[in-house]
Amino acid sequence: MADKKHYMTLDGKQKLEDELEFLKTEKRKEVVERIKVARSFGDLSENSEYDSAKEEQAFVEGRISQIEKMIRNAVIIEENQTNTSVVGLGRTVRFIELPDGDEEEYTIVGSAESDPLEGKISNDSPMAQSLLGRTIGDKVTVNTPGGEMEVKILEVK
Structure with a gap:
């Protein structure tokens, strides 16, 4: 089945690319550090800090995957459409x-x-x-x- 097309402006695509860069370079490292610290607290089966960090890691990785898919299937909305009296995407x-x-x-x-x-x-x-x-x-x-x-x-x- 074909992936859903994601219509967006160039500005919208740039915002997604910026968010993706932040998640990959900063947020990922931050979450890994939280996991390391939480592991040092001992028994992982009763460690709420560890559970919380792992949940955040899952969220961040899911969001990275979602953004990558959106960018891959992006269809850029052309801003200079010819007929300006018709309601359309980007209008x-x-x-x-x-x-x-x-x-x-x-x-x-x-x-x-x-x-x-x-x-x-x-x-x-x-x-x-x-x-x-x-x-x-x-x-x-x-x-x-x-x-x-x-x-x-x-x-x-």
């Missing part, structure tokens, strides 16, 4: 909620970069799925966990 879309008029703006990114608090939503999210391929002026019904909402697209950049 920022501004819309108004109907009928209450709340205005929101999100950039649609790959799941590796999503950060809703920073205004970046995953292309796999219900909001993004409803907006992708739509154009300025379109009214779109979005299925959210809180129920359906209708929005009107004001701007795509």
